[in-house]
Structure formats: C-alpha cells, structure tokens
Amino acid sequence: xxxxxxxxxxxxxxxxxxxxxxxxxxxxxxxxxxxxxxxxxxxxxxxxxxxxxxxxxxxxxxxxxxxxxxxxxxxxxxxxxxxxxxxxxxxxxxxxxxxxxxxxxxxxxxxxxxxxxxxxxxxxxxxxxxxxxxxxxxxxxxxxxxxxxxxxxxxxxxxxxxxxxxxxxxxxxxxxxxxxxxxxxxxxxxxxxxxxxxxxxxxxxxxxxxxxxxxxxxxxxxxxxxxxxxxxxxxxxxxxxxxxxxxxxxxxxxxxxx
Amino acid sequence: xxxxxxxxxxxxxxxxxxxxxxxxxxxxxxxxxxxxxxxxxxxxxxxxxxxxxxxxxxxxxxxxxxxxxxxxxxxx
Numbered sequence: 001x002x003x004x005x006x007x008x009x010x011x012x013x014x015x016x017x018x019x020x021x022x023x024x025x026x027x028x029x030x031x032x033x034x035x036x037x038x039x040x041x042x043x044x045x046x047x048x049x050x051x052x053x054x055x056x057x058x059x060x061x062x063x064x065x066x067x068x069x070x071x072x073x074x075x076x077x078x079x080x081x082x083x084x085x086x087x088x089x090x091x092x093x094x095x096x097x098x099x100x101x102x103x104x105x106x107x108x109x110x111x112x113x114x115x116x117x118x119x120x121x122x123x124x125x126x127x128x129x130x131x132x133x134x135x136x137x138x139x140x141x142x143x144x145x146x147x148x149x150x151x152x153x154x155x156x157x158x159x160x161x162x163x164x165x166x167x168x169x170x171x172x173x174x175x176x177x178x179x180x181x182x183x184x185x186x187x188x189x190x191x192x193x194x195x196x197x198x199x200x201x202x203x204x205x206x207x208x209x210x211x212x213x214x215x216x217x218x219x220x221x222x223x224x225x226x227x228x229x230x231x232x233x234x235x236x237x238x239x240x241x242x243x244x245x246x247x248x249x250x251x252x253x254x255x256x257x258x
Numbered sequence: 259x260x261x262x263x264x265x266x267x268x269x270x271x272x273x274x275x276x277x278x279x280x281x282x283x284x285x286x287x288x289x290x291x292x293x294x295x296x297x298x299x300x301x302x303x304x305x306x307x308x309x310x311x312x313x314x315x316x317x318x319x320x321x322x323x324x325x326x327x328x329x330x331x332x333x334x
Contacts (some may be wrong), residue, residue, distance in 0.1 A: 002333055004308060007265040012331045015315035017269075017324030027321055031276030035322025174320065191282060191316045231276040 016044035020051060020071050027065055031231020033221030036188040037130060040198045041101070042070050044205055054097040055089050057082040059111075061103035062136045080111025083118035086125040090208075097209055099126040104145040105135045108170045112144075115170065122179030122213040126204040129170065129216060132223035133242065140226035144168040147245055152154065152226070167245060171218040175251035178210055181213030183252040187220040187243070191237040200250075220246050261334040264313020266305045269325040273302035279317035279326060285310040288317055 020042035028034045045054050058066040060079040064088060067074030077085045082100035090098040090120035107115050107129050115127065134152055135141040141154040145167050149158040159167075175183040182204050186197035197219060220242050224234035250256075266288065278304065280288045289307065296302050296326040303325065305311065313330025 002263050002331060004265050007263055007313075008267060008329045009331070012313075012329040014264075014313055014330045015318035015326070015328040017327070021324055025272060025298075028322065030274035030322075031278055032322055035324070036320065039322075039324055060321070193320050194319050214304045231278055232281050235278075 059106040134226040275301040324333040
C-alpha cells in the first residue's frame with residue numbers, strides 16, 4: 001500500500017492551481033463560477049504559450065479585479081466599453097491575443113452597442129461573457145438576462161415581461177452577425193462541462209490569433225449570493241432553470257460550415 | 259492489476275468552503291472541516307478518507323479558487 005508521502009511527489013502531479021494565477025486571494029464569493037472561468041483562461045493561455053503576448057480587458061462588475069488574478073497584461077475598461085478597448089489593442093498589436101472578460105450587466109446592458117458592433121466588425125478578439133442572470137456586484141438587481149419569473153432585489157415579484165421585457169439572448173444575436181467566427185454557449189457546473197468550456201475558450205483564442213473574426217464564448221454561470229442559495233444548490237437551480245432558456249452548445253462555427 | 263491511488267493537498271488558507279469539491283468527488287474522499295475555520299472564517303476542505311482517492315482530479319477541476327493540488331500514482 002502506497003503511503004501519502006510516496007504519492008505526493010512532483011512526478012505524480014496531475015492537477016494544481018494554474019501557473020499563471022497569482023497567489024492573491026480572489027474576492028469572489030465562495031463557489032462563484034468566475035473562479036473556474038479564470039482558471040480555464042489561465043490554463044489555455046499557458047497551453048498556447050502566449051503568456052507574454054496576451055492582453056486581457058477587464059470589465060466593470062464582479063470581474064473588475066480580474067487583472068489581479070491572472071498574470072498577463074490587462075487593461076481596465078469603462079463600464080461596458082471593453083470591446084471598444086479590445087478593438088484598439090488588437091488593431092495596434094495584431095500579433096497579440098486580445099480578449100475581454102465581461103459579465104451580463106456589463107456586456108448585455110450598458111455595453112450592448114459596443115459588443116454588437118465589435119462582433120459585427122469581425123474584430124479578431126474573443127469576448128468571454130459570464131451570464132449569471134443578475135447584477136452580482138451591486139447586490140442582486142434585475143439584469144437584461146434575468147429569467148422570466150425570477151425574483152431579484154428590483155423585481156421582488158418575479159420578472160414580468162409586460163413590465164420588464166424579455167431576457168436578452170446576446171449570443172443568439174451574435175450568431176446572426178457576419179463578423180463572428182465562433183459563437184458558443186457553455187457552462188461550468190460539472191467536470192464534463194468545464195472540460196468542454198475549456199475547449200471552447202481554446203478554439204476561440206485560436207480563431208482570434210488566426211484572424212478568422214470575432215468570437216463570443218458565453219458561460220452560463222451561477223451567482224449563489226445573488227440568487228440566495230448555496231453553491232451546490234445554485235448549480236442545480238441553473239441546470240433546472242437556466243438551460244431551458246439559454247441552450248448550451250455551439251451556435252456558430254464558421255470552420256464547421258466550411 | 260495495480261489500481262490508481264491519489265492524494266489531495268488542500269491550500270486551507272485559500273479555501274472558502276464552497277463545498278463544490280466535496281460534491282464532485284466520486285469516492286467521498288473529501289469533507290469540509292467541522293468546527294474548524296481558516297483565518298477568514300471559512301470552513302475548509304479536508305481529505306478525510308485518503309485511501310479511497312483515485313486521483314481523478316474532479317475536485318481540482320471544479321474548485322473555483324484553485325486550492326487543490328492532486329497527485330496520482332499507480333499501485334504496483
């Protein structure tokens with residue numbers, strides 16, 4: 001029988017914190033999906049060997065401190081304007097991997113115009129879109145992506161389409177645009193989903209580096225604090241309710257059509 | 259045939275006690291500390307049943323804070 005000391009040897013290492021992730025504690029709530037996506041981004045950048053050639057654009061929202069957690073070059077954008085900054089960065093440094101990391105309040109509300117126009121122009125950037133159907137940072141208010149009937153701080157009786165309109169499917173809109181190369185919706189609630197999401201991020205990053213057009217990776221996520229659930233329950237709630245409206249899978253991949 | 263043996267090393271100070279790793283573990287090898295908390299007041303993950311761990315890394319993959327390091331070795 002192997003002892004614990006015999007197993008814990010450098011040659012037996014199979015999983016650890018990504019090398020690109022800084023040692024500072026993340027400010028995210030326990031169990032937040034942001035942490036998992038940060039890990040995937042850090043892993044993919046390291047696997048592609050682009051540590052010195054990546055520019056991330058961090059948003060306003062929960063992920064505003066993303067620049068503290070991944071050891072690459074970052075630029076902080078004004079609320080919703082990350083795609084505009086990414087456009088400038090990529091046009092000035094075409095050999096760099098440029099991506100934005102945005103939540104639904106940033107991307108689907110105040111930054112809708114920037115997002116849609118950057119995607120439509122076919123800028124060679126990747127937009128990572130964390131959709132948790134709520135404004136997490138400011139205390140759980142209704143977002144454009146909040147599901148019908150879902151209760152938040154600003155729609156305590158549930159979202160009513162006659163009063164608040166319908167949840168916005170940005171990813172479906174992006175798939176209609178000529179400029180997009182790869183549009184996908186993923187999630188990170190299980191091991192299998194996380195592996196698939198990592199592949200999607202890698203594919204999107206490769207597309208941006210090869211100049212194929214703009215890429216959007218939506219990650220359907222949980223906000224257990226905003227939803228007032230524990231992390232495990234939030235994952236279950238997401239599987240039960242979110243996936244019915246936000247169908248997971250690739251919406252557009254120009255490579256497959258060819 | 260040798261079976262796979264694993265070991266999980268937990269960064270207890272970084273752990274926030276979200277419980278996702280405990281649920282993801284297929285062999286019930288992990289558990290949150292009962293009564294004990296880290297410097298930020300969170301219960302943290304502990305490997306309470308190391309003998310059943312196969313080193314599948316499910317816990318490390320779902321961990322949002324990257325607190326888990328997994329080692330895996332085949333038993334001769």
